[in-house]
Amino acid sequence: MTALVEIEDLTVRFSGERTVHAINGVSLSVAKGEVLALLGESGSGKSVTLKSIMQLLPGRRTQIGGRIRFDGRDVLALKGRALADFRGRDVAMIFQDPSLALDPVYSIGTQIAETVIRHEGVSRVAARSRALDMLKRVRIPSAERRLDNYPHEMSGGMRQRAMIALALACGPRLLLADEPTTALDATVQMQVLLLLRELQQEMDMSVIFVTHDIGVAVEIADRVAVMYAGTIVETGTISQIIKDPRHPYTKGLLAANLHGAVKGSRLDAIPGAPPTLEEPPTSCPFAPRCPSALPVCREARPPLVNRGPGRAVACVLEQEPAI
Amino acid sequence: MSASNTLSIAPSLADVGGPAQPLITARDLTCHFPVRSGTFAPKKVVRAVDGIDFTIRKGETLGVVGESGCGKSTTARLLIGLVPVTGGKIIYDGQELGADLSLRNLRRGVQMVFQDSFASLNPRLTIEETIAFGPKVNGVPQAEALAIARDLLDRIGLDPARFAGRYPHELSGGQRQRVNIGRALAMRPRLLILDEAVSALDKSVEAQVLNLLDDLRRDFDLTYMFISHDLNVVRFISDRLMVMYLGEIVEVGPAEALYHKQAHPYTAALFAAMPSMDPDARTQVPPLAGDPPNPIDPPSGCRFHTRCPQASAVCGMTRPKVTTLGPGHQVACHLHDPNSGHPEATT
Structure with missing residues (x-):
């Protein structure tokens, strides 16, 4: 499989009244005909990643670093007519609220x-x-x-x-979907998901599908990248993520999904809240909320370590060879 | 009353009828909104809630589910007097609203938490003042009201020393929703209505708030009416489930039983629309076609017949009777009424 989109070490910083380091070194690739889900909570940088590909972020307040390549072309260098040609023909985007779009x-x-x-x-x-x-x-x-x-x-x-x-x-060869089913009723959400899946196969499109709902990702995605605080903490096929989550944050998200939670049981909630990202993370961004954090987690950011083809985890616990 | 309760005010409204009497009984409850699409257009009516009967028992959690526009939020707003009742009765612990009980008194016994945690807080009050506001208006002295507020802040997991003086915009969504819950509890209500109260929160924060609600229910002897579109959440928190469609109740039953076997085709479709959580067994067929019809001109007979996979001629003509299937399990569907004339009806 050849990659249609390659994102390398993307960083996005918003300046203004308050500086926000929204994306802090994201690397991703999407193959032709593949559906990648970006899974994460609000503020994790999933929508900003999509908007960087389309160059929809406000120019004067945004500093973008890193590279985005679409079919070998440098997307971030596109300007004017070339950008207008690119948007809508090569890459299209759908949004959460169609009445605004x-x-x-x-x-x-x-x-x-x-x-x-x-x-x-x-x-x-x-x-x-x-x-x-x-x-x-x-x-x-x-x-x-x-x-x-x-x-x-x-x-x-x-x-x-x-x-x-x-x-x-x-x-378009790439569809960017930013929570397109979140505002819909459950019965209608499923109709739209099935339609997207069918059209994706018919047109052999690549899709990057942003969602906060792991259940939706299961229905549509081939591969998942879990985002937290503007970084990717884990990637894998949807089966790997569901059946064998490695990063403590992914494990926490799955437990908090309540799938099959029975009344009277206690939920394993992740304590605390995500960081505000006024500074770029210098240590593991999840460490303050992590049940298995070690002193080393607060010293340096764990790199995204490959654990097999298409599988990577950014956690110190995963750096030792698996037994 | 729980031993850990340190609040100085007792429940606003004392128990009247004992544990067997339902806390809330709604009889033929109706709410219609007049609409006019243009100056000369004929007057039309949105049948938001159209003659529903239900009870909420003391100490239970009643989950209410249905698609948007089914009337679940309007039902909640009727119970607390935020929208005028068009017809029918609301009975709180044996006392009829309007006859035996004033709206002001009802609101001491029933409180509500809304979906938008920011819009439901006054941005110019500190969260301590917000929580103390209700008791103060109801005659509790200032110092005592603030003491209640600080105690509640502690209960909802916000350290009073750090948070009491903050304004809503200085809090995260989860913290704000905790404040909304605290403010509702300051009136010492017996029924707390949670209208999509955790829907806007991130999953990890949602789990924290659900755990908090579970603790508070026990500590404060609360009854919950829990409205949500997320069936996993509803299953986790509810004792009984009430399913609504276009202003009517189509099925009521024990939550766990309904989760495993649904009698009404609409309930079945709602459960079938839940993501499968198994990438090897993805949903293949959409559970229902189309959107819910407009409640201005709801379909005749059974309102679900336009989307029902099992509809027959009788469904478009006659309104289905309510059939009892088991203890506390009722359904309004011709399929379960042997005399309905539906060819597939159970006998």
């Missing part, structure tokens, strides 16, 4: 057609028939009629489908 004053059909015309230079009629085709592919009922609907005329699940249709209209 869609334009309220244009109909769904017009918005999809606009994207197709911009990237492929086809006629209005051809673009509109592509829009209709996309609405059918995301299984919006009576698609012809919905083409002329405005976003406010649709239900939440339907709007999310429309946003997926818009994102996929130009056949």
Whole structure:
């Protein structure tokens, strides 16, 4: 498998009233046709990672370091027209709240057609028939009629489908999904997850799927990268992460998921709260909350150590050879 | 009353009917909101809660689940008088609201915690003042109210010496939600309504707050009404489960039993929509098609029939009767009523 996206030692710092070290050395690669889930809590840097790929972060307040390569090209060097060509054609993004992501004053059909015309230079009629085709592919009922609907005329699940249709209209090779099912009801969430899975296979797309819900990751991801305080603490296939979590934070997250927790039992909650990241972490960022922290954890940041193909853990407990 | 209780005020409203009398009884409870889409458009009505009957027993935790727009939050708001009742009765420990019990007194016995921990706190009060506010308004002297607040801060896991003087924006989401719980408890209520109270928290913090709720329930002899969309959380905390769909109750039963076997097709679909947590056995078929219909013009007969995989002709015509399946287990579905005329009905 060849990597479509390679992120090397990405750092993102926001300055302003308060400095925040949002990403502190993230390295990732996503293969062609692979679904990678970025799993973590709020503030762990998962959305910022996605937005760095799209260059959606506010330029003047953001310092980005490291490299992002898409199919061999340096993404961070893209500017102006080249960046506009890249967004929407090579890489598309879907968001948590479709009512904020869609334009309220244009109909769904017009918005999809606009994207197709911009990237492929086809006629209005051809673009509109592509829009209709996309609405059918995301299984919006009576698609012809919905083409002329405005976003406010649709239900939440339907709007999310429309946003997926818009994102996929130009056949991107990479889809960035930022918690696209979090705001949906459980029954609708499952419909959208199944749809995304199907379209991903049909179009042989790579997907980076950001979620805080390990259950959602199980349904959609091939591989998972667990993030904490702007770093990756563990990566592995979804089975490895679920069945054999190595990092204490991953173990804690799984225990806190409550899957199968029976009434009256005590939950193994991770104590405390994540760090505020005003300083970049110089020691293991999880050490203050970690049940198995050692003095060495507070001295230096543990490197992400490879534990087999595609499997890596950033924890001192994993550095000795496994017995 | 628990031995560790050091608070100087007793429960605001003393027990009246003994343990067998339900703490809350709702009879034919209805809440309709008028809406008008344009100046000349005809008046329409959102049937947010449409004639529901239920009880909350003393000391239990009642979990309420359903999709958005099913009326679970409106039901909670009715119980505490935040939205006007269109019809029906609310009976608190044998006393009917409006007849035997004033709203002011009801609110001493019933308190609520909301989803948005920031929006529900006054940004200009320190958290100590916030917690002391309720008792003060209800006639507790200032010094005593502050002592109650500090004691509660200690109980909810926030060291009074460090936290008492802080403002809401200086706290994390989990800490703020602890303050909201503390403020609700300052009135010494007997029923605490938790409306998606842990939904906005990160998973690791959510587990901490759930453990806290479990401790407080025992220490303060509380009854909970727990509203959530996360069935894992609801299973963990609830004794009984109430499932709502478009303003109606479709099934009520013991939580653990419902978790293993659901009688109503809608309940079954909700449980089927839970992620499988097994990458080798992913969900293959969506449990339900489409979104919930609009509560302005709900479907006729059984309101679920438009999405139900087992619907037959009778479901679109007749409203299903409530059938009792076992102790405390009721379902409103033609499939379980032998005389309903549904071809697949159990006999």
